Amino acid sequence: MTSGLRKAHKYIWLLLVIIIPIIIALSIKDLDVFSSNNQTLTTIKESKNSSLNMAENDVIKVSVFENQIEIILKSTLKNSASVVYEMDGKGNKSTIIGQITTTGIYTFKINNLPKGIIIYDDLKQVDITKLAL
Template sequence: MIAGQRRAHKYIWIGILVLLPMLMILAVKDLDFSAADASGTSTDLPVSVSLNGQSVSIQVNTPFKSTSSLVYEMLADGSKGAVLGQLEGRGTYDFPVSEATKGIYVVDPIKDVELLKMEF
């Protein structure tokens, strides 16, 4: 190594030594380890839903057991609106929604069972 590279290595390792443990501690300091579920984050849920402006994003972490899962929009009065689309397995699904949409329903159309109801 030339002198410059030796110097760069020195600073990089000092940086790693200071920064990484700091980030790790900052990341976990707010966690409540006494709680039964220490992680409690979105990926533990079978489905996580987020509204991003004009579209709703549904992340399916654990697939539904139903043969078919349709997504309906929830209207302002809580009733089912139009079909937004279908969920098929793990992955992220984006569906366009209108401003009137208050939430979503996931329904098994064959057994006519409501699998999930979520308000934004």
């Protein structure tokens, strides 16, 4: 490298050290990554206090709130295509709420309060569990 290239190389790297953090800071400032997590946790904690209905069996625990339903899956299901449906007045599945896979807490938005839920395997076309609310 000649002396002119060394000087250019040094100045380019110094300029990049200054410019890249500025570009990163400007691109991140509008994302609101950290504030949205705190708001979500606060609303979930507030909504857990105002549960409208709660039911439980050996597979799941269900809590119904005003505009969401929280399903806690206690153990992993053997069925890979487990879909959660709303139960109508006759005990049949009506509207799809969502899909569950592994053990954990699932939260789904709902428009109206269901009479119960059915976890159904769409591949084998078998009811896994029903729970009236």
